[in-house]
Amino acid sequence: MTGYLTRQMSGFSATYRRELGAYFATPMAYVFLAVFLLALGLFTWEAGRFFDTGVADLQPFFVWHPWLYMIFLPALAMRLWADEKASGTDELLLSLPLGIPGLVLGKLMAAWTVAAAGLLLTLPMWASVNFLGSPDNTAIALAYFVSLLMAGAYLSIGAAVSALTGSQVTSFVISVVIAFVFTAAGWPLVLSTVQSLFGTGFADIVARFSFITQFEGAQRGVLELRAVAYFLGFTATFVFLNCLWASRQRLG
């Protein structure tokens, strides 16, 4: 069993390091981080009215995470497999004695690390609410943790679709659409429409599959195991699809 797992995961660390290097060898990661932080700051201060709430917490900051992830993380993930296909290096990769799951997870973890770096760079915001008042730091740490899990779920969509389409632009567009469906499903505007069309029961099910609904608890500082399980399960599902779509290439 362990032998089987080791074989499937062979290539994980080589792939992880290569992909992480590729993000920082080009302006890609820096541009992503700069624009992501700028957008997050803008939404938090301008749209979220960070200073006007009169409360020292990060609620107006976390509320934007799903929406920004929906746009930014597919952009981060779109190159993972499509780039290999465009440059023909997928052929090189498939000729190596590696397991597809190792490649898939190595690539996903590299993108996830860049996303984590983005979150890490927002820590000054956490420091400043502590300077302004006395927020519930456990709650904030929890929200960060669940936000990181949610980022993994968004990235897993982008990575899997990148393997499916083999084109960066197509992959970005399709990933954003899928991410939008899973994000907006918890949006009151969408939910009220669903409710009037299909009834309350169905609307509840739709809401349960929404990233926004699952992230709500964490924003209030409540650790919901259901939400943790949801994001991990969601990521695992798309990792599985990613493996399937990446190995399809061997069939020609």
Add this chain to the structure above:
Amino acid sequence: MLEVKALEKSYGAKHAVRGVSFTVEKGTVLGFLGPNGAGKSTTMRMIAGVLEPDSGDALIDGQSIISDRRAAQASLGYLPEGAPLYEDMTPPEFLRFLAEARALPRKSRRDAVDRAIADARILSVSHQRIGDLSKGYRRRVGLAGAILHDPPVLVLDEPTDGLDPNQKRAVRALIARMAPSKAIIISTHTLTEVPAMCHRAVLIDRGRVIADDTPAGLARRSEDGSLESAFSRLTDQVEDETL
């Protein structure tokens, strides 16, 4: 060393490879010839484990590419058509990635990378990104990647395609140096380099092997004794038969 057994592959309605078989012994350089679209690259991709055959098998150093893919791939060095490479890396970074991906013992990785760089004569471009290198150097970086783990079997898809005469000579010299200890297949459509580089030639057309001979033996099958007219005679002949 390398045993190719009745490989078959179809893409939809197109029957690209129809039962290709041959063997290559250690010390032999086999020229894999045929018109464009004859199934050369498809066959090589199946031997490399990149593409799954519909039926048939390839044994690399005794290991099946079907039932024991990773063991077979560990004994194989493969240069894909066009020598695709990670352009954002320098040659040593690229080779270190391959060494780690191939799980070479940690201690011998540095030696393997240094030896491949020396053998492929790419030391002078070590500090440049692969994307900035000339075609000749890129091809040599690809070759360095294929020989990094000193595999007993090499599959090289058009290693000299698009190179200038000097670069071609350098690649041919590298292959000649490695030949005694390995089984090597090289696909090419530059027929003039076949007698100089290959001990044997397999000619395929429309997915079938139509000749398996020494380059000289192959050339004797034409009126004027040149490989080129033998090539066109044999491939034309097949065309007539199927019409």
